[in-house]
Amino acid sequence: MSETADQSSRRPVLAVAVxxxxxxxxxxxxxxxMTNPGPGGTAVPSSELTETPAATTGPSGSDTPDDEGGDMTPGSTFGAFLPESMGGEEAIDELGDRIAVVAKRNNKTVEELSDLLLRDRSAQISPEGFIVYKDSFDNAE
Structure with a gap:
């Protein structure tokens, strides 16, 4: 009878585990x-978070205002502004008219971005158009 008692005491434990x-x-x-409701939901697949280079490098000829655009999340198709990270006058000259797009991407005016690049030697623009800071140990004593 103890075998039957063992089985009956195991059943509630097994039921709770299941x-x-x-x-x-x-x-x-x-x-x-909830994180990705799929079609008809509100989540956006990560592949739709990037812009094409044409959408970020200047006017597209459409009648949409300049303040309308997609997310500015970097991705593989985000576009390149510079061949390598640059700072100072070199970056400003290389960007040319595209400096306005880079400034907007970094939530700055053209004047603020130009001032930063000229004032801070560690501030650079990445090839994708983002402000980065190059650390150096030149000033170490």
Whole structure:
């Protein structure tokens, strides 16, 4: 009779374990659905977060205002402004008219960006048009 007693005491424990596993699986599925609801939902696939180079490098000839545009999240198709990171007058000269796009990308005016590049030798523009800072140990004593 002890064998029957052992089986009956294991059943509630087994049922609780199965219920816990089912709840965890349901929670994972709901979490996945909330982060990416798919077609008709509000989440945007990461492949749609990047702009094409034409959309970021100047006017497209459309009648849309300059303040309308896509996300400015870097991606593989984001476009290149410079062949390598540059700073100072060299970066300003190389960017030419595109400095306005780079300034906007970094939430700065052209004047603010130009001043930063001329004032701070560690400030540079990356090939993708973002402000980066080059660390150097030249001033170490």
């Amino acid at each position: 219920l816990a596993v089912v709840l965890v699986v349901i929670a994972v599925i709901v979490g996945m659905l």
